[in-house]
Amino acid sequence: MMYRILALLILCLVTGNGLAQNGPLKTGQAAPEINLPRLDGTPFALRSMKGGLVLIDFWASWCAPCVKEQPQLKALYEKFAPAVKQQQFDIVGVSLDKDKRTWAKTVARLKISWTQVSDLKFWKSQAARDYHIEELPFNVLVNGQNKIVAINLHGKALEAFIQQYLEAQTQ
Amino acid sequence: MKYVFFLFTLFFLLPKNTTGQNKKEPWSEAQLMATQTLAEQIGKKQDGQLLIVSVGPDAVIKGSVNMGPAHEPAQLKQLKNYLKKVPRNREVVLYCGCCPFDRCPNIRPAFKTVTDMGFKKAWLLNIPKNIKTDWLDKQYPVSEE
Structure with a gap:
């Protein structure tokens, strides 16, 4: 248990240091609210995601590295499906697309099943400004208290963080 | 003998690397x-001879035409x-700006085409990071929405 908490703390510190190079967002601070329409046009609010760990994935269909990362996120979503079911974990995709048709087509092609939101304003998106995004792909992990717990983790580091976070929660 | 073999191997491996x-x-x-050169030419209205073409996310740059991501066959x-329809002596400036060159799937097929x-007279706009950092954030001229 102690080892897991220590590992989680180290991960938080590492990501916090990484953050200093990425912009003014910091781990521990409250996640800026995201109020954007879903793909089907219904409104979405980040605050409505209650209780669990949320991975906010900033991406766009025009961003090749982002598109390349989607199958990895899909694998994570499937791996942590029990946690998703129990509302302990979820993913929200925030797209910086401009064209709704292209966005929808890409989501369908990649068979993305988690929530997708966008104001279709490209780099002028309010979310891109609020989260001080300089390049894509970019992500943040937000805990149940709406605090940012990690910034811009990808691949194995992302998977390990989610795994350890969820394990620590069930202890 | 081992030393000679080592040198021999090194000799053949180095050029490949x-x-x-x-x-x-x-x-x-x-x-x-x-980017500064293009921005200055647009600013001084000296870009008349240039055909500025976006082959990436959007025709962000003032006066550019949008051809969409060139990695897609369509x-x-x-x-x-x-x-x-464009005369071959026209100067063409291609740009993408989705991401750094090493990760961009659009600029290579477009430039080769x-x-x-x-x-x-084909140019590739040198966008080291992305269109946000290297154009929008520098307040260079943008297309009217």
Whole structure:
């Protein structure tokens, strides 16, 4: 248990240091609210995601590295499906697309099943400004208290963080 | 003997590594245009002779035409069809800006298409990071929405 908490703390510190190079967002601070329409046009609010760990994935269909990362996120979503079911974990995709048709087509092609939101304003998106995004792909992990717990983790580091976070929660 | 074998192996491995690092791009250094140069030309209205073409996310740059992401066959065909009507002595500036060059899937097929079609004055806009950092954040001229 102690080892897991220590590992989680180290991960938080590492990501916090990484953050200093990425912009003014910091781990521990409250996640800026995201109020954007879903793909089907219904409104979405980040605050409505209650209780669990949320991975906010900033991406766009025009961003090749982002598109390349989607199958990895899909694998994570499937791996942590029990946690998703129990509302302990979820993913929200925030797209910086401009064209709704292209966005929808890409989501369908990649068979993305988690929530997708966008104001279709490209780099002028309010979310891109609020989260001080300089390049894509970019992500943040937000805990149940709406605090940012990690910034811009990808691949194995992302998977390990989610795994350890969820394990620590069930202890 | 082992030493000779080691040197022999090294001799054959080195050129391969060197080639791997200097991956041949369809453009030369001389064909890269700095963003500041283009921004100044647009600002001084000296861009009349230039055909500025977006082959990436959006036609952000003032006066540019949007051909869409060139890694998609349909968009690349659209670029080819558009350029068919353009005189070959026209200066063409291509840009993407989705991401750094090493990760961009659009600039290579687009630039190769332009040069294969016989455009001798082809430029690739040098966008090291992305269109946000290297154009929008620098307040360079943008298309009206």
